[in-house]
Amino acid sequence: MERKFGEVVIDLQNISLSFGGVKALTNISFDVRKHEIRAIIGPNGAGKSSMLNVINGVYHPQEGRIVFNGQERREMEPYMAASQGISRTFQNIALFKGMTVLDNIMTGRHMKMNCGLLSHMLHWGRAQKEEIEHRKKVEEVIDFLEIQSIRKTPVGRLPYGLQKRVELARALAAEPELLLLDEPMAGMNVEEKQDMCRFILDVNDQFGTTIVLIEHDMGVVMDISDRVVVLDYGKKIGDGTPDEVKSNPDVIAAYLGTSH
Amino acid sequence: MLYREAGQFKASYQEDSQIFPIRQDRVGFIALLAFFFLIVPMVASQYWLQAILTPVLIFSLAALGLNILTGYAGQLSLGSAAFMAVGAFATYNFMLRIDGMPFLMAILLGGLSAAAVGILFGLPSLRIKGFYLAVATLAAQFFIVWVLVKFPWFSNYSSSGVITAQEINILGYAFNTPESKYLLTLLVVTVLALAAKNMVRSTTGRKWMAVRDMDVAAEVIGIRLMRTKLQAFAVSSFYCGVAGALYAYTYLGTVEPEGFNLTLSFQILFMIIIGGVGSILGSFLGAAFIVLLPVFLNIVLHSFVGAALPPGFGSNLELMIFGGLIIFFLIVEPHGMARLWQIGKEKLRLWPFPH
Ligand SMILES: Nc1ncnc2c1ncn2[C@@H]1O[C@H](COP(=O)(O)OP(=O)(O)OP(=O)(O)O)[C@@H](O)[C@H]1O
Ligand SMILES: [Mg+2]
Numbered sequence: 001m002e003r004k005f006g007e008v009v010i011d012l013q014n015i016s017l018s019f020g021g022v023k024a025l026t027n028i029s030f031d032v033r034k035h036e037i038r039a040i041i042g043p044n045g046a047g048k049s050s051m052l053n054v055i056n057g058v059y060h061p062q063e064g065r066i067v068f069n070g071q072e073r074r075e076m077e078p079y080m081a082a083s084q085g086i087s088r089t090f091q092n093i094a095l096f097k098g099m100t101v102l103d104n105i106m107t108g109r110h111m112k113m114n115c116g117l118l119s120h121m122l123h124w125g126r127a128q129k130e131e132i133e134h135r136k137k138v139e140e141v142i143d144f145l146e147i148q149s150i151r152k153t154p155v156g157r158l159p160y161g162l163q164k165r166v167e168l169a170r171a172l173a174a175e176p177e178l179l180l181l182d183e184p185m186a187g188m189n190v191e192e193k194q195d196m197c198r199f200i201l202d203v204n205d206q207f208g209t210t211i212v213l214i215e216h217d218m219g220v221v222m223d224i225s226d227r228v229v230v231l232d233y234g235k236k237i238g239d240g241t242p243d244e245v246k247s248n249p250d251v252i253a254a255y256l257g258t259s260h
Numbered sequence: 261m262l263y264r265e266a267g268q269f270k271a272s273y274q275e276d277s278q279i280f281p282i283r284q285d286r287v288g289f290i291a292l293l294a295f296f297f298l299i300v301p302m303v304a305s306q307y308w309l310q311a312i313l314t315p316v317l318i319f320s321l322a323a324l325g326l327n328i329l330t331g332y333a334g335q336l337s338l339g340s341a342a343f344m345a346v347g348a349f350a351t352y353n354f355m356l357r358i359d360g361m362p363f364l365m366a367i368l369l370g371g372l373s374a375a376a377v378g379i380l381f382g383l384p385s386l387r388i389k390g391f392y393l394a395v396a397t398l399a400a401q402f403f404i405v406w407v408l409v410k411f412p413w414f415s416n417y418s419s420s421g422v423i424t425a426q427e428i429n430i431l432g433y434a435f436n437t438p439e440s441k442y443l444l445t446l447l448v449v450t451v452l453a454l455a456a457k458n459m460v461r462s463t464t465g466r467k468w469m470a471v472r473d474m475d476v477a478a479e480v481i482g483i484r485l486m487r488t489k490l491q492a493f494a495v496s497s498f499y500c501g502v503a504g505a506l507y508a509y510t511y512l513g514t515v516e517p518e519g520f521n522l523t524l525s526f527q528i529l530f531m532i533i534i535g536g537v538g539s540i541l542g543s544f545l546g547a548a549f550i551v552l553l554p555v556f557l558n559i560v561l562h563s564f565v566g567a568a569l570p571p572g573f574g575s576n577l578e579l580m581i582f583g584g585l586i587i588f589f590l591i592v593e594p595h596g597m598a599r600l601w602q603i604g605k606e607k608l609r610l611w612p613f614p615h
Pocket of ligand 2: 048182
């Protein structure tokens with residue numbers, strides 16, 4: 001399957017990040033092109049999640065440049081990343097536990113809603129219109145991910161697999177340009193994994209969303225990603241198409257050296 | 261009519277997002293309003309209006325304010341009473357110092373003053389959470405009361421800081437009877453409670469809850485923590501401030517800074533714990549419970565045991581019941597009486613066919 005990719009959406013150049021003495025990322029460079037599914041793989045503790053945290057401003061790398069949509073960005077806070085169209089899900093589910101599925105997803109859309117406190121107090125006219133308008137959009141996401149029946153359920157009561165799906169829904173509600181997924185299929189059974197794969201591919205196809213995906217399941221990674229970055233102990237040891245990566249001796253060594 | 265959701269299909273998102281989506285709740289709410297606005301002022305005694313219903317409403321409003329901050333936005337505060345004090349003293353000074361100041365405008369300004377002070381004392385919440393934040397709001401509690409005592413300007417140089425509320429006059433009508441004061445309080449509290457309900461079911465409230473439930477995730481979806489927390493402090497203090505103004509003007513008539521002490525702050529906290537953290541209804545249930553329990557105990561003790569009791573027995577019993585209930589709710593039902601009510605309704609929705 002050969003697909004045409006657009007220009008570089010985000011370009012990471014010589015990123016280094018450390019926590020005290022621990023070097024989480026050392027001199028990492030790679031780019032992500034428009035409309036591709038870019039996987040990041042590597043053994044536990046390789047620095048994959050840290051990489052996503054650097055991309056959306058949760059962590060600030062000590063060294064390196066990040067060019068997003070042609071603009072180099074300086075110290076970036078997570079909310080700024082969100083306002084520039086970067087959404088994500090978390091390795092450990094980070095839903096709003098006390099809220100329903102619907103409210104979680106609606107919250108994911110807040111950046112597109114403009115009414116302020118006073119109009120919310122009245123909940124009349126403009127505020128009500130806005131709420132309904134965005135509810136429609138959210139319902140589209142709900143239909144897309146096939147979670148209609150759990151709309152009004154508090155997320156805390158849902159099984160793990162569905163929570164992961166709701167988290168994806170919350171990220172999609174923001175209509176992101178770049179979607180970061182941290183192990184979206186971890187802990188799922190085969191059927192749930194298949195569903196999730198299908199959703200990720202559909203998001204990529206139908207909305208043209210660029211996706212950066214961390215995943216441990218090699219089968220899945222090789223199936224759905226266009227290009228793969230391999231990290232090990234915070235260093236990049238491979239980068240290329242799934243086939244290229246599969247036959248890279250360093251990658252094979254890293255994976256044989258650990259229990260995968 | 262049975263309490264049922266079945267058969268009430270929502271044909272539009274507008275219907276689904278109504279303030280009371282179930283018809284019986286809607287009817288019930290209107291009936292409740294009619295009861296408290298029309299029937300109660302006619303049948304209730306002056307004592308009940310003045311000494312029970314009016315304070316229940318005022319404490320409900322203060323509890324609502326704390327609930328917005330603690331229950332919805334997840335920021336613990338022990339300074340509610342101090343923000344009430346700001347509302348009361350600010351309203352007093354606006355009435356005193358500006359000629360022809362309309363009462364409702366003075367209350368609004370009083371609430372806004374409390375909101376401003378609330379933002380100031382909310383600043384530590386940007387750095388600290390939970391227990392440590394509670395300690396920081398404790399500082400607000402003591403500092404504000406100290407300032408009001410220390411600078412006699414706030415109480416217009418009266419002795420020991422006592423202020424006497426000016427007469428309430430709205431559009432030429434003097435609110436000087438228990439009935440009229442009760443109705444005025446009820447009106448203000450109803451309007452603010454509906455506004456709170458509207459806030460918590462819109463983006464504003466969802467942002468508060470997002471910050472409460474998972475602040476990292478909230479930030480990553482673009483919520484600005486600082487702004488959201490300070491907004492919650494402002495709105496919460498506004499509600500407490502208005503409650504404080506009503507406390508002075510429609511309930512007590514004269515207040516002093518020391519009246520808004522830590523004990524009062526704790527009482528408001530107990531109201532939301534017993535009534536329901538994160539529930540508008542719970543704020544009312546909790547306030548009603550805490551005001552009514554002593555009254556109720558008094559009646560029971562007097563009619564059953566008579567005068568044989570040692571002095572102070574009633575108030576000790578009261579404290580024991582409070583303590584027990586608070587422990588019960590904290591451990592068994594952290595969402596308080598409001599949650600019990602909701603569970604009851606869910607049972608009722610299925611009754612008489614529970615399967
Ligand atoms: N906030 C932090 N503080 C200190 N050390 C951290 C922090 N975040 C990550 N690290 C360290 O950085 C290294 C990389 O962690 P990271 O979570 O990025 O790995 P990962 O590849 O996502 O692993 P996994 O597959 O287990 O999720 C680890 O040694 C980890 O202990
Ligand atoms: Mg990880």
